[in-house]
Each structure stands twice: as C-alpha cells, then as structure tokens.
Amino acid sequence: MNLRIKPSLKLKIFLALAVFDLVAVGTLAYLTIRSQRNLLLDQMVERAKASINLMELSVTAPLYRLDIFQLETIAREAKALPNVDYAYVYDDQGRIVGDYHYDRRLYLAKLPDELSQRIVESNEILVDVDHKKGILHISKPVVLGHQKLGGIRLGLDLNPIFREIRVITLKTLGISATIFVLGLLAILAIAERITGPIARLTEGAKRIEQGDLQYRVGVKRSDEIGNLAAAFDQMAERLMHRERELRQSQSIIRRADRLSSLGMLTAGLAHEIRNPLVAIRTFTQLLPERYQEPEFRNSFQALALKEVDRICGLINDLLSFARPSTPNVSEEDANEIVDGIVRILDTEAKEREVAMYRHLSLDLPKIFIDKEQIKQVSMNVILNALQSIEGRGVVEVSTRLFSKNGTEQYVQIEVRDSGAGIPEKDIEDIFNPFFTTKKDGSGLGLSISHQIVQEHGGYIVVESQVGKGTTFLINLPVRQPGQRAAKGRPQVDEADSGR
Amino acid sequence: MGAAVTFVVFCLFLYLPHFLGSSPLFAAEEKLIVFGRIQDDPVRAVRDRQEFVDYIAKKLARQGYSEGRILVVGKMRPLARALREGKVDFFHDSVVPTVVLSRWAGAIPIVRQWKYGEAEYDSVILAKKNSRIGGVADLKGKTIGFDEPHSTSAHILPRMLLVENELKLAPVTLPGRAKQDEVGFVHGADGNAIHMLVTDAVDAAATSTREFKELRPEIQDRLKIVGRTRSVPRLVISVRKDLDPKVVKALKEIMLNMDKDPDGKVALKKQQRTTKIDEIPPGSFQLLRDIEKFVFSHFGKQLDSW
Numbered sequence: 001m002n003l004r005i006k007p008s009l010k011l012k013i014f015l016a017l018a019v020f021d022l023v024a025v026g027t028l029a030y031l032t033i034r035s036q037r038n039l040l041l042d043q044m045v046e047r048a049k050a051s052i053n054l055m056e057l058s059v060t061a062p063l064y065r066l067d068i069f070q071l072e073t074i075a076r077e078a079k080a081l082p083n084v085d086y087a088y089v090y091d092d093q094g095r096i097v098g099d100y101h102y103d104r105r106l107y108l109a110k111l112p113d114e115l116s117q118r119i120v121e122s123n124e125i126l127v128d129v130d131h132k133k134g135i136l137h138i139s140k141p142v143v144l145g146h147q148k149l150g151g152i153r154l155g156l157d158l159n160p161i162f163r164e165i166r167v168i169t170l171k172t173l174g175i176s177a178t179i180f181v182l183g184l185l186a187i188l189a190i191a192e193r194i195t196g197p198i199a200r201l202t203e204g205a206k207r208i209e210q211g212d213l214q215y216r217v218g219v220k221r222s223d224e225i226g227n228l229a230a231a232f233d234q235m236a237e238r239l240m241h242r243e244r245e246l247r248q249s250q251s252i253i254r255r256a257d258r259l260s261s262l263g264m265l266t267a268g269l270a271h272e273i274r275n276p277l278v279a280i281r282t283f284t285q286l287l288p289e290r291y292q293e294p295e296f297r298n299s300f301q302a303l304a305l306k307e308v309d310r311i312c313g314l315i316n317d318l319l320s321f322a323r324p325s326t327p328n329v330s331e332e333d334a335n336e337i338v339d340g341i342v343r344i345l346d347t348e349a350k351e352r353e354v355a356m357y358r359h360l361s362l363d364l365p366k367i368f369i370d371k372e373q374i375k376q377v378s379m380n381v382i383l384n385a386l387q388s389i390e391g392r393g394v395v396e397v398s399t400r401l402f403s404k405n406g407t408e409q410y411v412q413i414e415v416r417d418s419g420a421g422i423p424e425k426d427i428e429d430i431f432n433p434f435f436t437t438k439k440d441g442s443g444l445g446l447s448i449s450h451q452i453v454q455e456h457g458g459y460i461v462v463e464s465q466v467g468k469g470t471t472f473l474i475n476l477p478v479r480q481p482g483q484r485a486a487k488g489r490p491q492v493d494e495a496d497s498g499r
Numbered sequence: 500m501g502a503a504v505t506f507v508v509f510c511l512f513l514y515l516p517h518f519l520g521s522s523p524l525f526a527a528e529e530k531l532i533v534f535g536r537i538q539d540d541p542v543r544a545v546r547d548r549q550e551f552v553d554y555i556a557k558k559l560a561r562q563g564y565s566e567g568r569i570l571v572v573g574k575m576r577p578l579a580r581a582l583r584e585g586k587v588d589f590f591h592d593s594v595v596p597t598v599v600l601s602r603w604a605g606a607i608p609i610v611r612q613w614k615y616g617e618a619e620y621d622s623v624i625l626a627k628k629n630s631r632i633g634g635v636a637d638l639k640g641k642t643i644g645f646d647e648p649h650s651t652s653a654h655i656l657p658r659m660l661l662v663e664n665e666l667k668l669a670p671v672t673l674p675g676r677a678k679q680d681e682v683g684f685v686h687g688a689d690g691n692a693i694h695m696l697v698t699d700a701v702d703a704a705a706t707s708t709r710e711f712k713e714l715r716p717e718i719q720d721r722l723k724i725v726g727r728t729r730s731v732p733r734l735v736i737s738v739r740k741d742l743d744p745k746v747v748k749a750l751k752e753i754m755l756n757m758d759k760d761p762d763g764k765v766a767l768k769k770q771q772r773t774t775k776i777d778e779i780p781p782g783s784f785q786l787l788r789d790i791e792k793f794v795f796s797h798f799g800k801q802l803d804s805w
Contacts, residue, residue, distance in 0.1 A: 057542075064541040064571065145545040145552075145569055 276307030388419030535590035541571035598791035605740035624726035641702035649805035657705030
C-alpha cells in the first residue's frame, strides 16, 4: 500500500514558517529567561557582596582583637538579614570564631577545614552558587593593613530568587506560547495569501485545459503573484480570442473543404443534371409535332416533373452541403445523413464504375450531433473511398450500434472500399493537416473529419491493407447533450474498434 | 677550551648572588618594622597609619626591613609590654602616654610630630561669659568638667594648670557642689565637658584650644577663657629602648625628611593631616619631665586603666 503523502505548497510554507516561528520564539524565550535569571543572580551576588563588605566593616575590629563575643553578635545580626542562611567568621588560621548558633566554647576547638583555609588565603571575594541546595556562598578574607585577620563567609538563600525565576520562566513561556500561536495564525494567513492565488491559478489552468476560457483568476495584487495572475488572465483572454479566430478559421477551412468536395463532384453533377435536361429538351423539341398525342403529353409531363424534381433534390442536397453552417447540435438519424451523402455521390460512383452498397441498421438510436458537420465527415470519408479505387471496385457503407467496454454506446458508420489501401507508414499521418497522397488533394479532409468526430466525443478507427482496401469506422457516442466527449488522437487498427 | 672555562666561570660569577640569596644559609632575614598605637578602633588606627608605616619600611630597606606593620592595642600597659618584648619598634602618641611609656618601658622620644598643621597645642579652661569666674583662682568652690581621665588636652594639662595654681581638686557627683576651698571636678566623655558647661551642669570646662575654636560661633560667644595651659608637642614619636641605634638614627632621619619628599608628604598627610615631623625643642624635654612627674604623682595606679 502506497501511503506516500504529497504535501501541498500551503502545508510546506506553513510548516517551514511554523518551524521558524518555533525556533525564533523558543530562542527568544530561552534568551529572555537566561538573561532574567542571570540578572537576578547578578543582583543577588551584588547584594551578597554589599552584605559581606558591610559585615567586613563591623567584623574587622573585633576580629583584630579576637573579641569572640562581639563576633558572635555580628554573626547573629548577619543571620537576621534577609535571605542570609548562615554567617561564619574565621580567624587567621581558618578556625570559626563567630557564627550564629554554635556554642561559643566550640569556636576555637573547631578545626579549620579546606574551604575556610582557602577563604583566608585568598585575596578576593569568592562566590559559589550551589544550585542543588539553592544557596549562594560568598566569602572574603578580612585584611587590616598588611595583616590577614581571617575571613567571613555568608550563605544566602537563593530559593526566593529561584521561585522568582520560576515565575518569570512560566510567564515567559506563557507569553512565548501565545506569541507562537499568534505567529501560527499569522503564518496561516500568510500561507493562505501566498497559495490562495496559486490555487486559483491552478484551478484556472485546469478550467482552461477543460475548455472554459471564460475563467479568470481575478487576483488584484501589486506583487509578483498579482503580476502572474494578471498575466494569466491576459493569457486566457488572448487564448479566448485565438480560440474564436481558430473557430472562424476552422469554419472557413471546413467550408473550403466542402466546396472542394463539391468541385470534385462537378463533372458527375453536370452529367447528372444534363441528362434530364437533354431528355426534357428532346421532349420539348418533339412537343410541337406530337402535342396532340395524349400519350406523349402524359409521358412528357411525367418525365419532366420527375427529372425536374430530381434536379431540384440534387441541388437542395448540394446547397445543404455547401451552405456555411453554424454549430447546431440536435437529435439526428445517422442513417438519414449517410443515405443523403451516398445519394449525392451515387453519380460519382457510377462515373468511376464503382458499385456502392448501403447496409443501414434499422434499430439505430438517434444521436446528438451537428448534422451538417457529420455530413461533411461522411462526404469526406466516402469520397476518399471512391477516389482510392482505380478502375472497378466496391464501396460499402454500413451503420450499426455497438458498445465499447460494455458501457458506452456508439453509432458506428463503416466505410469499406476495395481500393489501393494505405501504406502502413502513412497511416499515422493521414489525419494530420495537409497530408495527402492525391495529386490535387488539400490534405484537410481527414484532418477536419477527425476533429469534428473528436468534438462530438467520438473517434475514428482506420484499418487498411495495401492492395486490398481500407475501412474507416466512424464512432459517434450515444449520449445526452452536455455529457463531455473524450478527447484523443484518432485510433488506428484499434483492437476495440467496435466491429 | 680556555674560553669556554672562562665563560662558565663568568656565568657562575653572575649567578652567584642569586644562588646565595636563595639559600637558607645566606638569605637575609626579612624584618618587620612595627608601629604601635593605642586606640579603641584598630581599623581606623591601621587605615590612618598604614601608608606612613609602609613609607618608613620602604625607606628602611637598607636596614633589612621589608614590611611595616601596625600593632593596635587598647591601653598603655599592653603597648609597654610589647615595647619591652621588642614586638613594637616605635610609636607615637600625645605627651602623657609618651612620658608614661617612657617610664614603664624605657621608650625614648626622638621626634615631634605635627598634627592638624600644628607643632604644639595648649588647652583652655572655659567659663560662661556671664559668670563671675575671671581666672583659675575663681574656680574655688566651683565645679569643672573634664573629658576622659586619660585625655591629655581636656584633663591632664588643665588639671596640671590648676594644681600649679595651688588649687585643690576633689571629685564631685553631679548635681553636688564642691567645697569652698576645693575645685570640684567631674569627667565626661569625649567633648562632653563643653556640653556640661553650656547646660550649666558645671561652672567651667576644660578643652583644647583647637576644639574651642571649632565650636559654633553662638556657643563660642557665650564662653570666655579663664585659664590657658602651657603648650606641648602635638605628638611625640618614641622608639623602644633596645632598638638598634643605627636603625634609630635612620628612622629619625627618614622621618625628619618626610616633608621634603613628595611620597613622604602624602604619607604624612594621610595621618591626621600631619605636615611635618621635626626635632623636639629642647624646652619640651623639661616639660615632658614635668608632665611625667605630675602624672605619676597624681594618677599612679589609675594609669593601668588608661
């Protein structure tokens, strides 16, 4: 199971800025707490120094005289100062000679320890912070003139400071957390502001890709994203304009294609029209002589009407084919369209000594198509079939209903000829514009046909064998209007051709 | 080869003093020159005099002294003992301790030390301007206030003046009165005698002339001087009796020349604005003897507590 997550740009921006926010706020909080902590400790040290300096002033004279009663009093008074945990006075040997609770008799009996020796021997204030016990130890030698008299040592309770530090830490963390959350909200807004237009651009690209050229991003901003959105909208506008121009060009080309087809039929059509006219002319020449013969008059009337109707029908078909059409999708019968085209081309087939057969399915459903466009497709494909036959041959036009993949239903128009066939190397190119193997061909017919069928959501399949003939399968979907047509290249010799 | 040996010998010659100096056998004994001082507050005593003693010690380096120390004691007896035991080499004090320690420990006065810009000072006996006391003879039947018993200026010298004027002194308890043929006296604390006079607790008070001059004008205006003592040296510097005469000579020479040396001037000034140390005027030796005689005859055993 592939659980790979593809994070969005918005999520990436959010996460990156959130990490930055966390680091920035965290660093700020850490530095604030540390500086406050150091400040409080420094203040405590300064107070401790002031206290020990003050104590030194009062302890020097009694220490000089070794007045242990007074030293004891001083130590007791020092102990009574705020935050003072203990107070010791050492003599020049490092022995305790004054503290706040010891039995006086023990003063001089108490042996000097390493710390007291170090205090007496040092020349400066010694400060040591015991974080575990929460005590600040501060000591100082007592010197009078050049004589070291001893030392003093104070222990200051740091727990009130630590409590204050804890309160500051909690407050700082609370404020930092609030700033962090506010930062996250701001980041969310920033991420939205950055990616919102990009999302709209993405949506716009999709919509345009789907053919909705009316879509506009509509982001009014003066930054790069605003410029990009404006460029996008401008591009869409131009694309719409080009699309309009393209449609106009396509319309012109399609009309030219139809006229080209008509041009190819000119000889046959002239013959088709001339024959009835000759018959009518012959009857008209004989009319003065045989006007009194009722049988002649009846035959003339019948013949003239029949031929005129035939010519009128032919002209109507031609006009219908040649008329510039506007896109008009309606429910139509494919058999009727195919039949009309075959009728137009019937004379051409006869001229070419090609037998044309129709196998039209009687149970075809009506389909939503542009009738004139499908006529053009049928004309192009059937005319190509006729033209591909050198000498005598056969063109079979069939219609049928088939299901693709068992779900989608198509009406299929099959045009099979016994012509020369298409070389395999050319099959891929036959739907490309301006590709032709004919001397006087434009190379647009099949290209336009493919485009029309594709616009109807259908597709064309070609099967051909050189020397044996070619089969074109025009597949038009059976579905309601509004249902989107599938797009793609024409399929050649496709397995699921629907035959 | 010869050059190398010469070089080694030369090097040994160069470093010989160093080797000898670092050897315990040849190392010069580092001596302390110790200054003695009688004062209740050892901190102030040391702070005011350390620079002076350091200067002396530095100048006595030729005599083998490397450092100056100050020994502060509360009374004269311990200082006398320290002088006898050689623990104090020299000291300074006013004339009374000088004569007492001279007798007890054989200390020898060698120079006079100025103080507050004065070589000598005297004391005065004051009375209210509106009183009938016009001189010391008028103090009969009156009460005089002194400061502490050991105060030279506010007790010993004025009392000596009264005795020299054949007045008989007797202690009284306030608000008691003296007998008609006697001068009653009481002791106060430092500066308290003037206060007793101003508040009419006593009829007269003794103090130094300098302190009288420093009184506020409105107080001064209410007082008059009814007696004045002889002038005595401000301070006298003495040495222990068994101090090496060479050292004594050097010490005396150093001190007499301190005011001519900028560093010496500074060191002197730090010590109660001393400007000078000079020879003891010949006349002062007789005065010292008079004071010694007076002190031992009048105070005897009391001196042990001073």
